[in-house]
Amino acid sequence: MNIEELVRIEPQLVFWRVGEKPDSKTIHVAIGNGALVRVVRVRSDNPAFKVKLIELKPGKAYEIRVTPSQVTGPTGAILVIETDYPADNPETRYAYARIK
Numbered sequence: 001m002n003i004e005e006l007v008r009i010e011p012q013l014v015f016w017r018v019g020e021k022p023d024s025k026t027i028h029v030a031i032g033n034g035a036l037v038r039v040v041r042v043r044s045d046n047p048a049f050k051v052k053l054i055e056l057k058p059g060k061a062y063e064i065r066v067t068p069s070q071v072t073g074p075t076g077a078i079l080v081i082e083t084d085y086p087a088d089n090p091e092t093r094y095a096y097a098r099i100k
Contacts, residue, residue, distance in 0.1 A: 015098040029062040037085040046077035
């Protein structure tokens with residue numbers, strides 16, 4: 001049996017190598033099963049990584065742009081992705097950013 005994920009995050013990890021240019025990397029969030037799920041907020045647990053949520057198709061497709069402030073040494077962050085579904089206990093998903 002194959003159960004489709006309601007909220008699909010790809011990739012779940014973005015990374016940079018020490019010394020690499022600190023360009024933004026994109027995480028795609030897609031909503032499956034014909035549901036409408038809004039991503040209401042994305043935050044990083046490390047202020048060295050800035051995140052920007054972009055709604056491509058309301059309730060269906062989003063992008064998260066992740067940008068490190070610098071890439072001078074190893075560090076990482078947990079990206080907390082908050083949704084509005086289900087209404088009584090909204091789901092929180094996670095993605096990760098690393099400099100190695």
